[in-house]
Amino acid sequence: MRTLLSLVHIVISVVLMMIVLAQHRKEGGFAGVFGGGxxxxxxxxxxxxxxxxxxxxxxxxxxxxxxxLALMR
Incomplete structure (x- = not known):
């Protein structure tokens, strides 16, 4: 079970990195970084x-x- 969850975790992390890199930058700079919502x-x-x-x-x-994964240790 731990091996399967580890593989899923790795796949999710790689896909997440690709999705984040595929996004366009906003021109707002640091406007919303510190809780500007x-x-x-x-x-x-x-x-x-x-x-x-x-x-x-x-x-x-x-x-x-x-x-x-942390709780499985």
Missing amino acids: TQADAGQWQRFSGLTKITVVLAALFMLTSLA
């Missing part, structure tokens, strides 16, 4: 691009597999 941004999921949505899902899966 407001409550009005809460319903913004529909405005995200497909790559951004995939990035969010893959990042969540990466965190879950990392936690699972």
